[in-house]
Amino acid sequence: MNGLPRWSVVGVVGAGAMGAGIAQVAAQAGHRVLLYDATEGAASRGRGGILAALDRQVEKGRLAVSEREALAGRLAVVPDLAGLAEAGLVVEAIVENLEIKRRVFAALEEVVAPEAILATNTSSLSVTAIAAGLRRPDRVAGLHFFNPAPLMALVEVVAGLASDPSVLDTLVATARDWGKQPVRARSTPGFIVNRVARPFYAEGLRLLEEGAADAATLDAVMREAGGFRMGPFELMDLIGHDVNAAVTKSVFEAYSGDPRFRPSLVQQEFVAAGWLGRKSGRGFYAYGPEAARPAPGTLAPGPVPRAVVVEGDLGPAEPLAAALAEAGVALTRRGGEGLLRLEGASLALSDGRSATARVAAGAPADLVVFDLSLDYRAAPRIAVAVADQAPDGAGAAAAGLFRSLGTAVSLLDDAPGLAVLRTVAMLANEAAEAVLQGVASADDIDRAMTFGVNYPRGPLAWADAVGPGRILAVLDALQAATGDDRYRPSLLLRRRVATGRSLHPEPAR
Template identity: 60%
Template sequence: MDPLKCNAAVAVVGAGAMGAGIAQVVAQAGHPVRLLDQSPGAAARAVATIDQRLARQVAKGRLDEASRQAIHGRLQPVEHLHELRDSALVIEAIAENLAAKQQLFAELEALCTDDCILASNTSSLSITALAAGLRRPQRLLGLHFFNPAPLMALVEVVPGLASDPGIVQCLHQTLLDWGKQPVRARSTPGFIVNRVARPFYGESLRLLQEGAADCATLDALLREAGGFAMGTFELTDLIGQDINDRVTCSIYEAYYADPRFQPSLIQQELVAAGHLGRKSGQGFYSYAEGAQRPPIQQLHSNAKISDCVLEGDLAWAMPLVQRLEQRGIQVLRRDGPGLLRVGDAVLVPSDGRLASQRARDSGQGNLVLLDLAADYQQATRLAISCNAGIQPHALDQAVALLQQAGLQVSRLSDTPALAVLRTVAMLANEAADALLQGVASAADIDLAMRLGVNYPLGPLAWAERLGLGHLLQVLENLQGAYGEDRYRPSLLLRRRVAEGRNLHD
């Protein structure tokens, strides 16, 4: 099917932040838009807010006044459902309640013509379930926009079991005409982004619960080493602890209590206390006037290091060696098992084992494990962990070496796979399982995670950069350390390692 014609009327039901944002997108694309909300006056207030946003764009020179007026003229707030009867497309953006959405779609089906397309902006509910009670379920599918809709390019296009492929193609092409980047996803809990992103939240929450480090330090590591735009705790404070917890609980329940999606007791306690983040003034951090962030925990050394010894290959951490050399550290190379020696310290990239276990296995008494960095040339911070009983002077030598490379060093307790490596490994593992289960293509999974949540790399591409064999080893060691099914490696990952193929093949 062809995309919707530009003069086709589009209705949006729900004038909250998402509904108003979607209405703005559609009006900017040239469609007449009718905006409806059950709360009297809400649609008119939303249109006024949209106009204020557009006026700011004019003031900044990003939009001309004639365009602003044209867009505003295409936005019509309405108060009654029957005013949507001649719409070519109706996009539902009401609260995440299955029964309420089903009732709305039943009313729309009775009201609108048979060729009207129905779409839901649900972020996690089953499209198949939403359409199940309709006379013509084939005309309903999911269009999951991301907030703020006018700025975020990604839209997940989610057909249910009954959705007409022609309608799916029509809306895919329509979204391209609207300047959006559509990705296809099966109607499974969380679709792509909300499912694959769960480990980003879950692993930091678990590290906090285990006392591996504090919020500020873990957030700094994900930003300054992992390359993520925000750390877990500042991001969930922005999203709202109640919203983030509700999505996690929904996916956990939908997957029949799979431990990979287990909610956090710490987050649930915040919600119970009303500490919801920025909107309540208190979450993991305080947002009271004048409140300051807690300090980031880091080590410091006054020692000066002139050289170190590289034995073998450090695998994905080899760019760190290049950075050392660029900073004037002489690196002596010789054969070996893949480690750096500086004084009495031995530095190795984490493979998911505890530092103390690895020291015992290798016979190395002063072992320092290195966390992952998205880009060792650009990172400003790196996490380390050490075996129990490491000599203080050896730890100081390791810290001095990393400092001279221009890195701040944050020490975690002896925890499997540290912070960034653990997070990336679990994101990649979840993405691999989504690929295995046919939720989306490898390209769409990576694109969705880059555009939808601003990850520096798609998780599948990141897995291939690390090496699938290394990633599998990290996950197996994580699972061995915890003895939990939460860390089970994806069958697809095992299969591709056995085949010698990548995830995008």
């Protein structure tokens, strides 16, 4: 499979942050790049911004002066679309407006050679709809970069209904030649990342609405126990609530009001108030030179237990037992149903039910449920919830257990599924649904979520590590507890559990 020849000219329509970034990537890969923007002076400003970024790399010793000069020589501004006539690939990166994009592609079709490829960087519009009406819709495909394009590795190569397979192959190879990590997707709302990532924000907002904890505590749990680069609230503040809410609304409407994508009233209020996050100076957090970051809620621990009885298999939390033994806690093992027994509390990994519901179903009255962790040995923090029936001190006793590992404990209200497990289950469920619907392969979905949004694991690989049967049980419990169809398990998940197959069967590339 061959990418775009190095001698081919690349055209970029739109010289904003994204278009300029794509132009820089293509020029750094050795292509001559022609940059156009309909706004007077915008293309020249875009080129100037690229050169300024290169100058900073030179100052830091990351780029030789000669390389900077050669790259600058490959970047040219053209006054109109006709100036892109010699381009073998044109990438459109303009406003997310279907009619405007259609007009641009119709004009490009009159300008470029018949064999030239036309690509759109759209993040939310249908590639099929953009190409509709052209004489050659087969040469149009999505080439979705992530911002900032020079730094972000992921590129989604998106197939419209008419896209020629050879065009898609060329774009995949070209993105790889440009140092990117390409994944293939079918043109459906949100493609891969903007669809599969919805539960990361939605479950954080839902937990906040349920009063499980404040934003700072939930963010800390997702970072320090889940291993995510940022928690959902600080990430929404960074993206901008207007942008994040608009994407959620777009996906929700495109899927005919499917409750899996239901927008949050809390976020809508933030947008109405103008609390858009970092760019407005206020979101879930305040920003500015004097703004103080609130501390996460941390439970005062009781004493480290002298002895712990491990009953049965702890499943994904088995590494916790090994870590406790290494920390010097005396462990005794016996049969049972996945409990850690210590003085003052009985601990169990969440199974999607609240601790209170589990006690009502026969679990020990002093039950404390704890959350999923990416690495129980190294996690700085863990979330727990205490059953309403538990005696005073059960939470402190649980915190004392984790204290032996140097792990802080955040007490959440008794929310079913807690934070990390609930979010991972929903991410895996959405990824499974995307595989079922033929949006992308399991391998490409997991690669997209790790390279595109820096998840510590792909959601399908994570579900396999936890156990697809456990993920299914968590979703069933959440749906039963809430009565909300947003938690309905994917048919693919049910099928894989029934047949004992993994969710991520393909080998990583």
